[in-house]
Amino acid sequence: EAQLVESGGGLVKPGGSLRLACAASGFSFGTYSMNWVRQAPGKGLEWISSVAGGTSYIYYADSVKGRFTISRDNSKNFLYLQMNSLRVDDTAVYYCARAYDFWSGQVYFDHWGQGAVVTVSS
Amino acid sequence: DIVLTQSPGTLSLFPGAAATLSCRASQSINNGFLAWYQQKPGQAPRLLIYGASNRATGIPDRFSGSGSGTDFTLTISSLESEDFGLYYCQQYGRSPWTFGQGTKVDTK
Numbered sequence: 001e002a003q004l005v006e007s008g009g010g011l012v013k014p015g016g017s018l019r020l021a022c023a024a025s026g027f028s029f030g031t032y033s034m035n036w037v038r039q040a041p042g043k044g045l046e047w048i049s050s051v052a053g054g055t056s057y058i059y060y061a062d063s064v065k066g067r068f069t070i071s072r073d074n075s076k077n078f079l080y081l082q083m084n085s086l087r088v089d090d091t092a093v094y095y096c097a098r099a100y101d102f103w104s105g106q107v108y109f110d111h112w113g114q115g116a117v118v119t120v121s122s
Numbered sequence: 123d124i125v126l127t128q129s130p131g132t133l134s135l136f137p138g139a140a141a142t143l144s145c146r147a148s149q150s151i152n153n154g155f156l157a158w159y160q161q162k163p164g165q166a167p168r169l170l171i172y173g174a175s176n177r178a179t180g181i182p183d184r185f186s187g188s189g190s191g192t193d194f195t196l197t198i199s200s201l202e203s204e205d206f207g208l209y210y211c212q213q214y215g216r217s218p219w220t221f222g223q224g225t226k227v228d229t230k
Binding site: 106108 | 152153166167168178210214218221222223
């Protein structure tokens with residue numbers, strides 16, 4: 001059974017940085033596209049970044065491009081999100097999610113972590 | 123970007139009733155690449171439907187999806203107590219992958 005566990009959330013001041021991690025287990029991590037999806041308090045879901053299995057292809061939503069960096073360590077089965085220049089409107093629960101099959105275009109999210117809470121406030 | 127508009131915003135129904143949720147896209151979604159998720163308070167979303175009409179593993183057959191092009195529907199044939207919550211559609215036909223704003227199904 002695939003399992004995803006996020007860590008690294010917390011309270012940070014505007015302009016600060018934070019790194020989220022997602023530990024994956026129960027599946028062949030290196031063969032799947034991995035993603036970050038966030039949800040602001042009381043709001044809907046927003047996809048923010050993807051990295052394909054081989055790390056060659058990386059995508060960002062415009063809202064985080066240039067500030068956030070996604071990466072993965074296939075030897076350790078970890079996904080990361082480095083968040084810099086954080087803003088108040090980045091406050092959200094950040095979910096790590098596995099995409100079913102990036103290469104066939106089937107980027108729907110079949111497994112999710114429990115989420116990491118990031119609060120940006122002075 | 124493809125904008126997904128879900129309706130209604132809230133659906134108030136009795137257990138046992140049928141629920142029909144709509145998701146309309148601002149552009150045609152390639153290959154019917156539309157998914158539905160359920161989310162309960164304090165929990166992560168759960169995949170229900172992919173490819174517009176395919177149930178994910180372990181999803182009961184009272185959940186069904188239909189539609190193509192720009193109009194998609196999630197139907198719950200007979201609501202059970204555990205079905206009350208938020209429902210989101212997501213398109214993956216074109217990057218950036220986008221979600222609808224959600225429909226809340228609550229008990230009457």
